[in-house]
Amino acid sequence: MTMEVPWIEKYRPRTIDDVASQEEAVGALNNCLKTRQFPHLLFYGPAGTGKTSTILALCRQMFGDAYKDRVLELNASDERGINVVRDKIKSFASRAVSTTSKLPGFKIIILDEADAMTRDAQTALRRTMEIFSSVTRFCLICNYVSRIIEPLASRCAKFRFNSLSSHTMLSRLQAICTSEKINVDDTVVSRVIELTGGDMRKAVSTLQTLHSAYGSRAVTVDDVVECTGRVKDHIIVQCLANMKKKTLEDLQEWANNLILDGYSPDAAVRQLSAEISTDEDIDDLKKARMCLKLQEVDGRLSKGSDGFCQLLDGLFAAHSILNS
Missing domain, CATH: 3.40.50.300 (P-loop containing nucleotide triphosphate hydrolases)
Structure with a gap:
């Protein structure tokens, strides 16, 4: 073999x-x-x-x-x-x-x-x-x-070296899909580009993972989300909803479930930061302070700090800022 x-x-x-x-x-x-x-x-x-x-x-x-x-x-x-x-x-x-x-x-x-x-x-x-x-x-x-x-x-x-444009990445990835006979449409390839942050190496690796996992079956956008390890959008939305409550119990339960489901704390922190920055109900100054705290947590995670402890620290600090 x-x-x-x-x-x-x-x-x-x-x-x-x-x-x-x-x-x-x-x-x-x-x-x-x-x-x-x-x-x-x-x-x-x-x-x-x-x-x-x-x-x-x-x-x-x-x-x-x-x-x-x-x-x-x-x-x-x-x-x-x-x-x-x-x-x-x-x-x-x-x-x-x-x-x-x-x-x-x-x-x-x-x-x-x-x-x-x-x-x-x-x-x-x-x-x-x-x-x-x-x-x-x-x-x-x-x-x-x-x-x-x-x-x-x-x-x-x-x-x-400049970031590759979406158009450039799309044409390269489409060529690979054609060569490897991957059953995807442009919407799926565009989602791969979006979720890999313009990183061509990561995008090509994601395509290979999709091909290995799903073979000749038509690949969907949900399949891409699963393969990239991205936390599902509704889970992040639920976290922010829990953060707007006065108590911390729901936030801690959310963090426990996130880890048990196998999601990456650093991915959750980055997605939560993006979700906060677009929430029109949160004051701009609070947004900035919350995102700054979450970025500090992301930095500590990148240096190998305990994922669950850092996640809770970021969630509780953001909760305190939001409800102050």
Whole structure:
């Protein structure tokens, strides 16, 4: 039995001209291919916009069969300490390579999620970049360029990757649906785009999940909601209704049921924040304070805090603000 290839790899762009909606970066990198003049690079922007795909496609075009010898890929969120810079990165960066008619005389180190690197590691990386720039180029990839120290960022050519338009995503996802013979209509694909927040990687993964779960059956919008882990709208509406009551018992029961039903607390917090922001019965100042508190909770959840405790903290704090 053969293992099915993840669609995010199967449909990853093979050349930089295949990258969607990033004309500035694609144009500049095509010029790098022609001239073989290659600076250090810093790609930044929202998740799922093609940052990693672009540099991988470029490296494949530039190095061909020598890709494995010339390219080192690291996920900096997993290997983010100073020892990784001193050992793994420095060891690869220091290796000399030959220049041929087909290959440039340098290697490339790709550091994905570089904004997760510690400050000390970034400082050490800056020095490594300086010492080995003649034989190694670096490509830093991150969501938040503000988390890259200025001495490191200033050594790179920066490219911002913009969020993909709904039209661009729709055409790409429709092509995948046709290729994989998924029984969906445009309404369902549009819902996938909406619920994945414009993240192409997440959208493609969602399509594969839908295909695996439902096979040749026609996929519905409700199926998309189930597969993305989104809390159903009526559950969020019920939470806000409970929050407008004077007592806390219904809110606590709602939180208990949410966890028992297997929903994600961080998804619930984000959806509740959006629901509050559009509720015309709540004063604007209270909306702002409630959403700010829920955003604080979302931040703690992203750092690994206990989901149920943080959910209750956010719900009770928002209840207190609303009923003050």
